[in-house]
Structure formats: C-alpha cells, structure tokens
Amino acid sequence: MALASIAHLTYAYPDSPAPALAGANLSIDGGITLVAGPSGGGKSTLLRVFNGLVPHFHGGRISGCAEVSGMQVIATPTRRLARHVGFVFQDPELQTVYATVEREVAFGLENAAVPAAQIPARVHDALAEAGAQHLAGRAMRTLSGGERQRVALASALAMQPELVVLDEPTSQLDPDGADLVLDAVRRVAAAGRAVVISEHRLQPLMEAATSLATVEAGRVTTSSPSAWQPPPAPARPQPHAAAGDEVAALTRVAAGFDGRTVLENVELTVGRGEVVALMGPNGGGKTTLLRVLAGLLRPSSGSVTRRPGRVAYLPQNPAALLHRPSVRDEVSFTLDHAGGTRRGETPDRMLEALGLLHVAGRYPRDLSSGERQRAAAAAVLAGSPALALLDEPTRGMDASARDSLARVIEDLRWRGAAIVVATHDADLRAAVADRTLTVRDGAVR
Amino acid sequence: MAAWSAACLVVVLMTTNPAYKAMVLAAALSSLAAGAGLRRLKTPVIAIALVAAFAAMLNFASAHLGDTIIFSLPSVIPGLGGPWTLEALAYGLAGGITIGAAILAAAPFSLILSAHDVVDALPRALSRTGAAIAASLNLVPSIGATFVQVSEAQRMRGWRPRGPRSWAEVVVPVVLTSVEGSLQLAESMEARGFGSGPRTFLAPSHMRPADWAVVASSAVALGLFIASTVAGWAAPWAAYPTLTLPAVDPTPLLACLFLFAPVVAWRLRR
Numbered sequence: 001m002a003l004a005s006i007a008h009l010t011y012a013y014p015d016s017p018a019p020a021l022a023g024a025n026l027s028i029d030g031g032i033t034l035v036a037g038p039s040g041g042g043k044s045t046l047l048r049v050f051n052g053l054v055p056h057f058h059g060g061r062i063s064g065c066a067e068v069s070g071m072q073v074i075a076t077p078t079r080r081l082a083r084h085v086g087f088v089f090q091d092p093e094l095q096t097v098y099a100t101v102e103r104e105v106a107f108g109l110e111n112a113a114v115p116a117a118q119i120p121a122r123v124h125d126a127l128a129e130a131g132a133q134h135l136a137g138r139a140m141r142t143l144s145g146g147e148r149q150r151v152a153l154a155s156a157l158a159m160q161p162e163l164v165v166l167d168e169p170t171s172q173l174d175p176d177g178a179d180l181v182l183d184a185v186r187r188v189a190a191a192g193r194a195v196v197i198s199e200h201r202l203q204p205l206m207e208a209a210t211s212l213a214t215v216e217a218g219r220v221t222t223s224s225p226s227a228w229q230p231p232p233a234p235a236r237p238q239p240h241a242a243a244g245d246e247v248a249a250l251t252r253v254a255a256g257f258d259g260r261t262v263l264e265n266v267e268l269t270v271g272r273g274e275v276v277a278l279m280g281p282n283g284g285g286k287t288t289l290l291r292v293l294a295g296l297l298r299p300s301s302g303s304v305t306r307r308p309g310r311v312a313y314l315p316q317n318p319a320a321l322l323h324r325p326s327v328r329d330e331v332s333f334t335l336d337h338a339g340g341t342r343r344g345e346t347p348d349r350m351l352e353a354l355g356l357l358h359v360a361g362r363y364p365r366d367l368s369s370g371e372r373q374r375a376a377a378a379a380v381l382a383g384s385p386a387l388a389l390l391d392e393p394t395r396g397m398d399a400s401a402r403d404s405l406a407r408v409i410e411d412l413r414w415r416g417a418a419i420v421v422a423t424h425d426a427d428l429r430a431a432v433a434d435r436t437l438t439v440r441d442g443a444v445r
Numbered sequence: 446m447a448a449w450s451a452a453c454l455v456v457v458l459m460t461t462n463p464a465y466k467a468m469v470l471a472a473a474l475s476s477l478a479a480g481a482g483l484r485r486l487k488t489p490v491i492a493i494a495l496v497a498a499f500a501a502m503l504n505f506a507s508a509h510l511g512d513t514i515i516f517s518l519p520s521v522i523p524g525l526g527g528p529w530t531l532e533a534l535a536y537g538l539a540g541g542i543t544i545g546a547a548i549l550a551a552a553p554f555s556l557i558l559s560a561h562d563v564v565d566a567l568p569r570a571l572s573r574t575g576a577a578i579a580a581s582l583n584l585v586p587s588i589g590a591t592f593v594q595v596s597e598a599q600r601m602r603g604w605r606p607r608g609p610r611s612w613a614e615v616v617v618p619v620v621l622t623s624v625e626g627s628l629q630l631a632e633s634m635e636a637r638g639f640g641s642g643p644r645t646f647l648a649p650s651h652m653r654p655a656d657w658a659v660v661a662s663s664a665v666a667l668g669l670f671i672a673s674t675v676a677g678w679a680a681p682w683a684a685y686p687t688l689t690l691p692a693v694d695p696t697p698l699l700a701c702l703f704l705f706a707p708v709v710a711w712r713l714r715r
Binding site: 051053056057077078079080082083087089091093094095096097098102103106107108109110111112113114115116119120123141155156159294296310311312313315317318320321322323333334336337338339365379380383 | 576580584586587591594595597598599601602603604614617618619621622625626629630631632633634635636637638639640641642643644645646647
C-alpha cells in the first residue's frame, strides 16, 4: 500500500471558476518524488493536499480522494496530519515563528505536546539530519536564506514524519544556499524517509529521484526520472557590435549604509545596447552597486553620471509592488507615469513578450509566484528605459519564464538601453550578457 | 525588569523632589548603559534630552511666576512677555528630569529585552497567544523593509508623492504584502500543528538569581520610598514663590540607591 495517494482529485480555490487540480492521480512510496511543471500549473496546490492545507486552510471545492498514512485528508484536519507530514515552504522568511534556532525547531513538538524532557534530543537529532547542527544556538535573524531553509527542514523532521513535502525550497536562494538545502534533502531521503519536492531546476535532484510527476494545467502525469531530458541551453546572443555611447558611469565610487562601507573605489561604465552581468557572493555589493547606479543610494565619495532618460529598477522580491486591479493595469501605471503612453506604447506588447497576455486581466496577486515575478518585471521594464537595472530577476522563475525574460532583455538592448543584471543564474548570464563583472568584497573586477 | 521599571516610575511620579527624581534618572541611565551599552544608548538619550530640554524651556518661557527675576520681556509680546524667573526655570528643569527618568525607566522593553523575551515571560495559560504574538513580531522588520523597497520601486516607475492620497500607491502594496506574509505564516504554523491542543515547552523562561535580586531590590526601593513619603521623610519640593534647595533625607535616598540594582545584575550576567 502506498504511503500517500491521490485519486481523481479535483480542486478549485474559492471564487475561482477553473480548477487548480483536475482529476489528479498520484501515488507516493519511499524515495524522492520530484514534482515539475510550469509556474501556475498547480504544483503548490498538489503539494498542499498532502498535509491538508488544501482544502482545510484554503477552503474551496474538492472532490475525489486523498490519503496519507492511512488517513483521509479531506476528513482529517491539518493540525493532525502535521504529525505525519512535514512541510517546508518556499519563502524562508515567512515560516519562522521564534527568534532562535532551537525554539524554532521545537515549535511543532511543543504543539504536539511532546514531553518537555524529550524535546531537546528530538531537536538535536532533527538538526543533525538536516545538516544544520552547527546552527544550534544561533538567532534566526542572523541566518542566511539557505541556513533558514535547513532549519525549516529540521523543524519538519523533528516531528518524525513519514512524508516530507518541500515546495520549491530553493527558489529564493542563491546557488550555494540551494546546494546546501538539496544536499540535506538527499540525506533525508537516504535515511529512509519519503520526500516529495517541487523544483524548477530539476537537474541537481534528478539522479536521486525515484519518481517524476509533472503538473500542468492542473493535470498530473508521472514518468520515470531516467526518461527525463534536460532542456536545451538557452541560445547565446548574436555577436554584438561594441557598446554605444556611455549611458551610466561610476568613477572612484565608495558607498555603503548603516555606517558600513560596502563598495570601494568602483569604476564602471555601461554603454547603449550593452548588457553587463554582475556576479559574486551574497553580501559582496551587487545590490548596493545597482542602487548607486539607480540613484537610490548616494555614494560617500566618487561620482555617478547618467545620461538623461528613464531608469528602470527591478528590485529583489518585486512582486511586493503589485497592487493594481489587473496585470495590464500594472504595466499601464508605469507607462502613464514614465511617458510611455504618450509615445504610443501599450502594455500588451510587454505582456506578450513575457508570456503573460493570457493573464493580463487577472488580479496580479492571484497569480502563481513565477507569474507574479514576471508581472512585476513587465511593470518595471515597460516605458522604454534608457538604463535597466535588474536584481536577481529570475529568482523563482521556471526555465520558460527565464527564457521570456532573456528575450525582453534582448529587445531592450536592441532598442538602445543599457542593462545591468545582478544574477546568480548562469543560464541567464550565458543568454544575455556581453560582459560579466565580479563584485566581491566591495570591489568590481 | 518590569518590576524595576514599575518601581522607578512610581518613585519618579510620586515625589516632587528633584533630588530623588535625579537619583532615579541616574539609576535608569546607568542600568541601561550596563545592559545595552553606551553606544546603543547615545541616540535615545539625545532624543530624550531634547524632549526634556524643550519641556524645561517651555515652562521657563511661559510660567511668569516666582520672585527671582532673571530678565523681563515687554508684556506686549503674547505668551513670552513678562518676567522670566529662576523659579520657572527650576520647575521646568524638574519637569524635564521627570520626563527623562520616566522614559528611561520604561526603555528596557525596547533597548535591553527582545520582544520574544517579553512574550516568553507570559504565563503558561497564555502560551498559544504568546506563540502567535512571537510569530507576528517576526514580520515587523520585513514590513519596514517592504515599505522602503516598494516606495523606491514606485519612484523608479515614475510615481511621485503628491499629497496624502498619492501615498496609497505605496501603502496599499505594503499592507497587501504584510497581509499575505501573515497568511503565509499562519499557513506555516497550521502545517506544524499549531492549535491542536495543550502545548509543552522546550525551555520555559526561568528567572535567574540575578533577576530575583533585581525584583527584590525594586520591591525594597518601592516599599522604602512609600514608607518615607508616608512618614514625611521624603519631603516635597515647591519651586514657587521663592526657590529653595530640595531637602534630602537618608532613607528615601537609600531607597533610590536600590534602583541601581540592575547595574550589578548585568555585570553578574556577563
């Protein structure tokens, strides 16, 4: 008998006419089940069925059958299923309850009324299983995203669940953080637990996976991981003429914040029709450099020159700025304020380029996280910017969304914009960058 | 620290004698310096000093009472005209000391203790409420960060603040993001079995000997000062009509000395 199974399951969120899952069937045994599929296809909804968040937390209409550890999901509250199914969410910031690592890992055990004398040992074992024992004693606010996700995994493991479910746990992390989390996931599976994990970047887990489920338009198909083929590498940009006139330049710039110097003696020029990629470790100064270029942070010394024209700045987590009634309205907002409407630009051109035309009339916060990311990119990059600054723009995007963004960057470049992209994404860099600079310890090389 | 704050506040608000108020101010300053460090104290102390100075100057400028005239302004100047007296200045300074001491006495909750320490100290019957509050507190820093990020992003899209209504373009997304964050946190807590019944605790908050010493010292200070007031040893002070030096008695002074207990307690903790 399978550890968990879903049969003919159809589910629709409240007020949504279309089902998020349509007649889904899936059976989970031991090992790693990898859940793949495009943004908005229903992956997160499927995963939430296993611990009953769908339908108990989200409401909506459900039919069919779902069973975990012999319990009917539809008839069992999430708080009871929590003792059998551990769940790790996408965003490491938004699943922290307590201020210290041990208290955080112990939270589920406290809820399950595990005797106080047993809790320290369970916390210790869970941290060890998640490869996070060295984080014991640390304050949560001092942890990196990757460390936080491993603590979240330890929190799930502390309950000694039969099934561990992870919803894109690496989508908000840099490559080093993502590697650490995926290492921990492999270790958990090797220790004999069943793992279900959704990921956009499949390659790192494919070798260890025992099953592959693809969720697209609410339908689930299963296949053998051995039959999976990696997507073709994105096309390299066509050979490009030398960069045009200078659009922005930094001369001997030093900058920082909170009394800390982050950049020192930085020299940088970006020309028309040029794409410059910034790489380097977290905390090295990439975001600070973009903020100085954008004029959002005044340098403590040195000078910044910018050619007149609109500057577009896509910050990390840009989905936070979405608030208009529809995705189309979001793009129109920028065009109206940045003069694009006067020049005859329309929102649909940008939406089409980013593959969002089919959701143009929808409320942006109702979209999947990947679609929201693209909607925010469309809203920021509209209006023919002279200088476009993008901070980790592919975070949370699947491969096709990343390819769409690469095409938009390419289009901006051909229209004469200068573009600076801070990214850990090697595929994006390969697809768009004319020049790659490393920002490390406040210096640009 | 709650007992110590309460004792300081009662003493400083109970007496009119600036000598005892100044003792409480000194106790609060040195306790905070011992707990939070002088560096963290610099900005709040400057702010409090400015508020206290403003209160003192306000009284000096507006209360034209007292016998010792320092200078006079023509009475045709509304509010400021009339004699400016030493008594009004002294009374204003005493008011400034009261404000400074009262604010600093309440400051440990923001300067020394984390919000989670306070939540952890809640009685066991309120543990579920405490856990929910603790979780909400984790969202507070992200709200500030979201506000900065959204306002910058909107500016870069061409938005400019033009009157209060225009701020809706920043405030609405920040509120929406905060609500979404709260919902995601609630979802995460539900997924970890929150609310499934009685809870246990990894490490209930234990009072250490140094904490008990502070509680005991605060109680002694409070009891001694109230007794001194009832017995008439903690003499009141009045600036008007002629300024006199405040009378100081050893017993209420000793009571105030007990309020320095946190200085010793913080040193012992280290």
